[in-house]
Amino acid sequence: MAESLAASEVPLVGDFSQSTPNPALADVRVGVITFPGTLDDRDASRAVRLAGGTPLPLWHDEADLHKVDAVIVPGGFSYGDYLRAGAIAAKAPVMSKVVEAASAADNPLPVLGICNGFQILTETHLLPGSMIKNDHRKFICRDQTLRVETNQTSWTGDFAAGQEIVVPLKNQDGQYVADPKTLEALEAEGRVVFRYVDVNPNGSRNDIAGICNERGNVVGLMPHPEHAVEPGFGPSSSGFGTVGLRGGADGLGVFTSLLNQLVKA
Amino acid sequence: MARIVVDVMLKPEILDPQGKAIANELPRIGLSNFTDVRQGKRFELTVEGEVTEELLAQARQAAEELLSNPVIEDVVNVAALED
Numbered sequence: 242m243a244e245s246l247a248a249s250e251v252p253l254v255g256d257f258s259q260s261t262p263n264p265a266l267a268d269v270r271v272g273v274i275t276f277p278g279t280l281d282d283r284d285a286s287r288a289v290r291l292a293g294g295t296p297l298p299l300w301h302d303e304a305d306l307h308k309v310d311a312v313i314v315p316g317g318f319s320y321g322d323y324l325r326a327g328a329i330a331a332k333a334p335v336m337s338k339v340v341e342a343a344s345a346a347d348n349p350l351p352v353l354g355i356c357n358g359f360q361i362l363t364e365t366h367l368l369p370g371s372m373i374k375n376d377h378r379k380f381i382c383r384d385q386t387l388r389v390e391t392n393q394t395s396w397t398g399d400f401a402a403g404q405e406i407v408v409p410l411k412n413q414d415g416q417y418v419a420d421p422k423t424l425e426a427l428e429a430e431g432r433v434v435f436r437y438v439d440v441n442p443n444g445s446r447n448d449i450a451g452i453c454n455e456r457g458n459v460v461g462l463m464p465h466p467e468h469a470v471e472p473g474f475g476p477s478s479s480g481f482g483t484v485g486l487r488g489g490a491d492g493l494g495v496f497t498s499l500l501n502q503l504v505k506a
Numbered sequence: 507m508a509r510i511v512v513d514v515m516l517k518p519e520i521l522d523p524q525g526k527a528i529a530n531e532l533p534r535i536g537l538s539n540f541t542d543v544r545q546g547k548r549f550e551l552t553v554e555g556e557v558t559e560e561l562l563a564q565a566r567q568a569a570e571e572l573l574s575n576p577v578i579e580d581v582v583n584v585a586a587l588e589d
Contacts, residue, residue, distance in 0.1 A: 324572075324573070328575065369577075370577060371575055371577040373520055373521060374521065374524075375523075376521060378523040378526065378527065416521070418577070420577070444521070
C-alpha cells in the first residue's frame with residue numbers, strides 16, 4: 242500500500258468494483274456531515290460512492306461546505322439527543338451554511354436528511370413538523386416497505402411515482418407530527434415524498450415517512466435508504482421483485498436520483 | 507448571582523411516552539390515585555447580579571428559539587428564581 246487512503250476512502254464492507262455506475266457521476270461531490278454522535282455518516286458516504294458519486298466528509302464545527310454539490314445529513318444520535326433530537330445539531334456552524342445554500346434563490350443546494358438528519362432539518366425549519374417518540378414507546382428496527390409518492394424531488398427522480406421500496410427503519414423518535422394545516426399543505430402540494438406501506442410503524446401522521454420543501458431540493462425521511470444499497474448487505478426483500486438473502490438494494494435509487502439530476506443539469 | 511427558571515411542557519395533544527411509563531409505575535409503589543402523568547423540562551439560567559426585565563426577555567427568547575420546539579412544546583413558565 243504505497244498511497245495512504247483517507248479514512249473516508251476506506252470501504253467498511255463490500256467491493257466497490259461490483260457496481261458499474263456512469264463515470265460522469267464521479268464529478269458530483271456530495272458532502273456528508275459528521276456531528277458528535279452521528280452514526281451513519283460512513284454508510285451514507287458508501288452509498289454515494291456505490292451510486293457513482295464522490296463523497297466528501299464535512300465537519301459540524303466548520304462553517305464551510307467546501308463547494309459540494311449536495312449535502313447529506315446522516316442518522317445517529319447527534320449530541321446524544323440532548324434537549325431534543327436534532328436540536329443542538331441544528332445550531333451547528335455547518336448547518337447555518339446548509340440552510341443558507343438550501344434556501345438560495347438560484348440553484349438551491351440539494352439536501353437529504355436521514356433519520357436524525359431529518360430531525361435536524363425540522364429543527365432548522367428547512368422542513369416543517371417534528372418527530373416525537375414512537376407511539377408504542379419502543380425502539381424499532383425492521384425492514385420497512387415505503388411508497389415513493391413523488392419523483393419531483395432532487396432525491397427521487399429515478400423512481401416512478403407510486404413505486405414501492407424496502408429499506409431498513411430504526412428509530413425511537415420516529416413519529417412524524419405537524420399541525421393539521423401543515424399536513425393539509427404537504428398533501429395538497431405533493432410534498433409527502435415517502436409513505437409507510439402495510440403498517441404505520443411509529444404512529445406518524447398520515448403514514449408519513451418522508452417529506453420535502455416547496456422546491457423539492459430538501460428531502461427528509463425517517464427510514465434508511467443508505468442501508469439498502471448493495472446486494473449482500475441489505476434487506477431480504479425488495480419492491481422491485483424477489484431478491485436473495487440480504488439482496489435488497491432499493492435505497493440506491495435515492496442516491497442515483499441525485500447524481501443523475503445534477504449531471505443532467 | 508440569580509437564576510431564571512424556564513419550564514417547557516409537551517403540548518397537551520402530543521403523546522408523552524415517558525409520562526405514561528411513569529404513570530404505569532406509580533401503582534407499583536402503592537400510589538393509585540394519579541390518573542395521568544406528564545413529564546416536562548425545567549431549565550435554570552444563571553445570570554450575574556439581579557434578574558432584570560431585559561434578562562427575562564432574553565430568557566424568553568432562549569425559551570422560544572432553543573429550549574422549546576413550538577411544533578410540539580409550550581413554554582409554560584419563565585420567571586426569576588430567588589436564591
